[in-house]
Amino acid sequence: MSEKQFQTPNRSHDGCGCGCSCDNSNIDAILAKYNNDRGRLMDILIELQDSEGCVGEEAIAKIAEVFNMSRVDVVQTLSFYHFFSQKYRGKYTVYLNDSAVAEMMGRDEIAKAFEEEVGCKFGSVNEDGNIGLFSTSCIGMNDQEPSAIINQRVFTKLTKEKVAKIVKGMKNGDDVEDLIGTDVQSNILLQGPILTKDTELGDAIRKAISMSPEEVIEEVKQSNLRGRGGAGFPTALKWRFCRNADGEKHYVFCNADEGEPGTFKDRVILTERPQLLFAGMTIAGYAIGSDEGILYLRYEYKFMEAQLKEVLQQLRDKNLLGKNITGKEGFDFDIRIQFGGGAYVCGEESALLESAEGKRGEPRDRPPFPVVKGYMQQPTAVNNVETFCSVAKIMHKGAKWYRSLGTLDSTGSKLVSVSGDCQRPGIYEIEWGFTVQDVLNLVGAKDVQAVQVGGPSGKCIAPNEFNRKLAYEDLATGGSIIVINNDRDLLNDIVLNFLDFFIEESCGSCVPCRAMTVQYKRKIEKILAGKGVKKDIDQMLSWEKVMHMNRCGLGQSACNPVISTIQNFRELYNSKLQKEEYVSQFDLAAAIKESCETAGRIPNLGGNHE
């Protein structure tokens, strides 16, 4: 490429209603680019944010006018996503990851370094409006933390020295491309049947279209493949439902929102084996009778856009995408990329579809399920990146081969993303049935206190369970494994961080998810402050029932960091509890301080009230 991939936009910033005034003069061009299509609101907001550093009032008014929506309808989508802002976020916007593992790897030091070098606090833009500092949830770089995104580009393994260099470059007005060298690593440390390159481009697709769509679904059924996003729904069944559903058009969606902290396998697949994924999506298109596939990719992975688009073009050039694929008359299929705007909940498939339609990423009520009424109310099959890759391999090498891998109920392999306290963090492709201890041995983990399997929404297990198997029938996982050694304060470093994550990422629709996550946090803080009693534990356990009434998986699992640590580390909790039945947190001296100062009186704690 002759042009730099990451240029720093010339964000003008004098008068747009956000307190600044970017003229948003490119709004007409952007709207035209997307054919004034309301369904592409996400793309429009992304372009505005990236070019101007904010989405100003004028742009909002213009969008509302063109789409015949009210202003608040635009704002409710805009305000839902982390990476969009009505307030100017600087010519350079730094998003520093604040996930648990980032903090384990020294994120706080790096944050301090940024604040000192830039001269403003996180959550704000510096005085000359050049650099904004913001925190963000896990950006899928857990094996190379601390890391940050600056204007779409990812900087990993940050040190104070790197930060100084980066900030110097930003102050100098350099392109982000030139700040310091790019260094996102794939860290594939163990290849299994999916990652091994033994499939020629087009093999899987040709094999699939030599069969009837029904036969393809049957082959997938024979393989016993289950969804790799975490829920483990049988892929063939999903496709059959979708194929049989009536609609004007069927859609294939790839869920690459990968927001579960600690997961980064989709990033690695998209970097290293994108052809395999696109082949799987094409086969799905053939199987369900769809001609359009959409890769919903999280905004955090925007840095891959150019490379992925290049791969898609190569596939079109080879007639593996487009019209009459591989010469098969009537089989048309193409794929486009839809970016998100930063929201964990969009990993839930119905929220993902809402987001792809340009709305807030709030989960839908179900039924109807997406296979019946999905994207644009049409039948839609939403599958995980890894699921599609498995499909491509199954087509190429057969269901029988696939069934020979893994366990009876969990066939095939699983890419696990390992991070935290271990010598070799990275991607390991293992056959289902591996024990947690096997994984710990592979990654070189010693003195382990706990292992978080499946990210914050999963389970935190203690050494006495390390012999458990990774499999749908035992410990199911979407792929995140975080190793926590004995030096960590499990409640403070892990549980509190995870609760903050859920509080931040709750869409706010269901009350228990919105409110009880905060109550859980208060309880844990109370316990950490040495004021906890047994009743606090009992209450937290009893709230689990209410949490299960939330509409989506995020809300239902938002209490898991607490529940699973209480279950598996009860002694740790007990050691921090007071023996009394009740301990008051109330501090009269602290509570009256401010009012007495304001009124100019001396606090009297003697209590001569009567």
Added chain:
Amino acid sequence: MSKPIVATTSLAGCFGCHMSLLDIDERILDLFDLVEFNKSPIDDIKTFTKECDIGIIEGGCCNSENVHVLQEFRKHCKTLVVIGECAIMGGLPAMRNNVAPISECLEEAYLNCVSVQANEEKIIPNDDELPMILDKVYPCHEVVKIDYFIPGCAPRADLIWNALVALVTGNEMELPYEVLKYD
């Protein structure tokens, strides 16, 4: 057997819960057969003269006097029952918790509000006799241990009556739909 002794008080509340208690109509005669009142606005006894069995609290804590009274109740009552939204969750007074810090609330009330006309010396009340205002309004259970919670704004008379009778007699409480609906 001597009658159980009951004390009641209204902290940062509106006395609506006490009104609701009086709303038991002629059962008030039964009530006086059933229990003896000590510190309470009902008999106007100002300070505890006996150890009590049941303390009934209306309202949350918005100042140091509320805290003091609540702590006295905890000290002198075997069982503490909070009634009504304010005592349980802070209620209407707690609206200030999310609006502004207490300094701003006081300044608005005594200095800046358009209806402030005669405070030329710009005094925020600071006499030693006055209770000190807390930084926010606290529900009772954050200050002392509470045994029972009776929700409502105000809880209807039947609910208070049923709860009290159950507590005194040791029988199971009657909770028909009518006493638990809040519209």
